[in-house]
Amino acid sequence: MEAWQKALLAWYRENARPLPWRGEKDPYRVLVSEVLLQQTRVEQAALYYRRFLERFPTLKALAAASLEEVLRVWQGAGYYRRAEHLHRLARSVEELPPSFAELRKLPGLGPYTAAAVASIAFGERVAAVDGNVRRVLSRLFARESPKEKELFALAQGLLPEGVDPGVWNQALMELGATVCLPKRPRCGTCPLGAFCRGKEAPGRYPAPRKRWAKEERLVALVLLGRKGVHLERLEGRFQGLYGVPLFPPEELPGREAAFGVRSRPLGEVRHALTHRRLLVEVRGALWEGEGEDPWRRPLPKLMEKVLRKALPLLAHAGVVPLPDA
DNA sequence: AAGTCGGGGTC
DNA sequence: GACCCAGACTT
Incomplete structure (x- = not known):
């Protein structure tokens, strides 16, 4: 394991925010947290995470509910197709399959969420690349617009040996969420400051996407x-x-x-x-x-x-x- | 590769 | 206002 990897893990142990799903290993609960976090702020996801699990504590309970009941709990969270996918998933499997490849086939689980659940709940060595990781790695290696495939390959190659891959993935995301921010990143306090090739111009990595409403x-x-x-x-x-x-x-x-x-x-x-x-x-x-x-x-x-x-x-x-x- | 889907926090 | 967020799916 390289020095920067040790530095990141040490930083994560000290600075991880106490979130409701932190340390959670139950696959269903991990899945619910990850689906809620898709394009959604941590604070809002945490609110719905508690609400959702209180009402649907297990995969079986979710399968037994009607879609409308599920949507009512999801109401206000946005991206309602997520709720529909989750409900369909609950009715299609008895329990969650313990591998990235199988999880990836389930409705609503794209490359990120399948990797997150596989690594966090099942300990599979697979990199979970979300918006945070994309930004952290783009800056760390000074890449302006890396393609999805090469980003995943890069992240996969960075997984350290002998470390819980779920912890590693979350450490990378936590750094992106609290230090390596999109605007005004806190490079001064970043544990990877000494190793980062992009910190002189963090705004360039990755190049901002253009969108218009x-x-x-x-x-x-x-x-x-x-x-x-x-x-x-x-x-x-x-x-x-x-x-x-x-x-x-x-x-x-x-x-x-x-x-x-x-x-x-x-x-x-x-x-x-x-x-x-x-x-x-x-x-x-x-x-x-x-x-x-x-x-x-x-x-x-x-x-x-x-x-x-x-x-x-x-x-x-x-x-x-x-x-x- | 681009367009689509919500809502809310933040500056 | 604009931008962004632990993305997935369709075309």
Whole structure:
């Protein structure tokens, strides 16, 4: 083992944050933590980790639940397909297979998550390369835009002998999360400062990705029936959750005709996603159908905003009360 | 290789 | 506002 590897491990032993899944070896619990951490801040993942395991403490318990129950617990965490994958996974296997290759085949487990579970829960010598590791290694070796494959090969070659690979992977990630930060990294206190080839220009490694958020105009149609609001199971975006009909403005005439209503504008809601800025015109109408209490369903944040905008303007007294708001 | 999917913290 | 986060999946 090289000096920098020892330095990193020593640093990790002293500085690892006390997270709820730290030291966890149970494969199911490791899996839940890793899936929740996909593109999600540690603090938020920790919140949902506790909530999720309290409700679904085992793979079996998860398999026994309905998808809607799972989504309700996942509500607010985003990337809802993760919850669907987890649920499908629970129903497809009795227990988690103990190898990267087998884990990789399961729904929702890409190269990172399969490697994380394999190394942390099963001790397999496989490198887990997430955004942190990509950044740490890019700086350590002064690589501006390494390809995924070479990055994985590099990380795989760096796995030290005689060290729990799960600990090693987490040490690398922890360094990226707390020291080797995207902006203003703390190179002064980094245990790898003496070994880092990129610390003179950490902003160059890796080169920032370019992304832009396009604006998208939509109409949300809030139909108030005898018993509440008309909800649909959403497809595509927010898949699996519920909400009022949401569609491009040009579809408004057809939708109104289909429901037999004429709607009136109630306001506007803005909602930012990673690659989209949604500008949603909220329209409403009284409707001949039944409808339901929307707050009993798993709703994406956008739909909460839409309903909070629309209901006070639409509701008959007491038909659909707002929840403590 | 690029586009898609959420939400929230942070500057 | 913009950027980013213990990514996966589809095309």
